Amino acid sequence: MAMTADVTRRRFMGSAAAALAAIGLKPDSKVWAQPGRAPTFPMSRDDEYDSLIKLASNENPWGPSEAMMEAMNSAWKYSNRYGYPDGNVREVIAEHHGVRPENILLHAGSAETLRVAGLTFLGHDEKVVGVEPTFTTVYQAASGIDADVVALPLNDDATQNIDEMIRVTRRNYRDVGMVYLCNPNNPTGITVSSHDVQKLLDGIPEDIPVLIDEAYHHFIMDPSYATAVPYVKEGRKVLVTRTFSKIYGMAGMRLGYGIAPRDMISDMRRYTTGTVNALAKWGGVAALADTETEHWVRDETIRVREETREALIEMGFKVLPSDTNFFMVHTGRMASEVRGEFRRRNIAVGRDFPPMLDYLRVSISTEEDMDKFMEAWQEIFPDGMTADAGTRGN
Numbered sequence: 001m002a003m004t005a006d007v008t009r010r011r012f013m014g015s016a017a018a019a020l021a022a023i024g025l026k027p028d029s030k031v032w033a034q035p036g037r038a039p040t041f042p043m044s045r046d047d048e049y050d051s052l053i054k055l056a057s058n059e060n061p062w063g064p065s066e067a068m069m070e071a072m073n074s075a076w077k078y079s080n081r082y083g084y085p086d087g088n089v090r091e092v093i094a095e096h097h098g099v100r101p102e103n104i105l106l107h108a109g110s111a112e113t114l115r116v117a118g119l120t121f122l123g124h125d126e127k128v129v130g131v132e133p134t135f136t137t138v139y140q141a142a143s144g145i146d147a148d149v150v151a152l153p154l155n156d157d158a159t160q161n162i163d164e165m166i167r168v169t170r171r172n173y174r175d176v177g178m179v180y181l182c183n184p185n186n187p188t189g190i191t192v193s194s195h196d197v198q199k200l201l202d203g204i205p206e207d208i209p210v211l212i213d214e215a216y217h218h219f220i221m222d223p224s225y226a227t228a229v230p231y232v233k234e235g236r237k238v239l240v241t242r243t244f245s246k247i248y249g250m251a252g253m254r255l256g257y258g259i260a261p262r263d264m265i266s267d268m269r270r271y272t273t274g275t276v277n278a279l280a281k282w283g284g285v286a287a288l289a290d291t292e293t294e295h296w297v298r299d300e301t302i303r304v305r306e307e308t309r310e311a312l313i314e315m316g317f318k319v320l321p322s323d324t325n326f327f328m329v330h331t332g333r334m335a336s337e338v339r340g341e342f343r344r345r346n347i348a349v350g351r352d353f354p355p356m357l358d359y360l361r362v363s364i365s366t367e368e369d370m371d372k373f374m375e376a377w378q379e380i381f382p383d384g385m386t387a388d389a390g391t392r393g394n
């Protein structure tokens, strides 16, 4: 698949970074010190925000389930307390994964776990090896402490180049503090197979921590995928991160966690300050028990995602496959322009993900919201994919 002329530049950028890394020079990590991932919407009134169709941040449009709301509402009484009953949230999460509570570290969202991992494992000027584009919180943490980011280009089909990740990590062995693998990757939505995860772990020195970000785990249908939690149980230097922000609808409540061998958790605990609130803890416990809602959200998200993808493909657009609650579509022109067009129609879509600047990331919402998205799409692209853009997107 030819992924636009950008591929050449990406290849170049990635191999330049890799080459710098290979000879021990620092790629410019400040490039990652950009504002955070979640777009903010400057609004004069709250109701403007409320009426916006939000397809920009991979949220769950339905929010927490009834059972979760009930659990959270009953936790208000702890608002003024320390050391209150917390539903044994850590124990419940540990049991959910078949690990011990000492293997779990809770944070106010998994972005905090990623940041804490960066501070812990890159704190001595080490490099983090990963791909670009991906979810950049770890890279931003690295920038903040002057550690290096070695960001490798994606393959032509937008998958992650595991062989290159292994090669670059091995060549920089002494300097690499951590490898970051987002699975499935954000923003592409594409999963790394269990075979490739194993290949990565077996292909690099076993003392290098590998962070496997499974934020979208619950949406994956690809049978070649498997969670990396069993590697933690084996005692390998693997940190798996999960979040309650996506399938469980708790993005605004903030709850995420890491699963890792005990010594990694102890090291990370030094940078952890107890940011999780009482409501989030009780909501999280109720979420794990409510598998019926979890499955409904998954199935409905996938149904609406595939309907939307198919409609766009039928109109001649190239859409990447997805195992998440978002997808990427090739716009054939700068996605920032298209985003502006959507914004004028009161629809927020994903930000830029360099170097894939002519791809738009679209989060899945309710069927009603996605119908409005498609209406707007037809207005913005009245002729479907133009011949020129179509060739580039094949």
Ligand SMILES: Cc1ncc(COP(=O)(O)O)c(C=O)c1O
Pocket: 037, 057, 058, 108, 109, 110, 111, 112, 135, 182, 185, 186, 213, 215, 216, 242, 243, 244, 245, 251, 255, 256
């Ligand atoms: C891949 C990935 N990891 C982590 C996060 C962080 O989510 P949160 O901090 O809400 O748990 C996100 C959020 O979009 C994400 O896409």
